Amino acid sequence: MSAVDVLLAGVGPGGALSSGLTGELENEGWAAFTLTGVSADVPGLRLIPEDELTVEGGKTRTFSGRVVVTDCAAVPREPRSIRFTYRTWLWSGSVEVIPDSWRLPGTxxxxVPVAWQRGVAVEMCNRAVSSDWS
Structure with missing residues (x-):
């Protein structure tokens, strides 16, 4: 996996803090694999993957999903990984990736570099309470 991006959207239907999540999946092997899940063990934040996605050997595909912030204050400051589960014709497995740090304006x-999930939470939670984003 080469990159993960969060497209900040702000407050969604029903008041949920929700944004798009996209990333590049690169298959460096010869056998195709199917991405079966995307998750993260991050308090206050939930990842919702879209449908399964198959990546052929030697190819790159873009995946997408959603990020939902459920508790702004609970999102930890230390970097957390995103877990991708997959299957091939022969086995199933998972891989964990820690996305690059975000940079937010300091005092x-x-x-200032901050963990990706904290950057997402700060931006989304600030947008939720700012009249500039309504």
């Missing part, structure tokens, strides 16, 4: 104006 001195310089960008």
């Amino acid at each position: 001195s104006g310089e960008p």
Whole structure:
């Protein structure tokens, strides 16, 4: 997996803090695999994958899903991984990836690196309470 992006959307239907999640999956092997799940053990945040996706050997595909912030204050500050589960014709397995840090403005104006999930929560929660985003 080469990259994960969160497309910030803000408050969705029913007041849920929800955004799009996309990423690139690269199959460096010769056998196709099917992405069967995307999850993260992150308090205050939930990942909702879209349908299963098959990536042929030697190919790259884009996956998508949703990120829902359920409790702004509960999202941890230390980096957490995203788990991708997959199956092939021969076996099933999983791999965990920690996305790159986000950079948010610090008090001195310089960008400060923060864990990806904390950056998502800060941006989404700030948008939810700001009149600029309504």
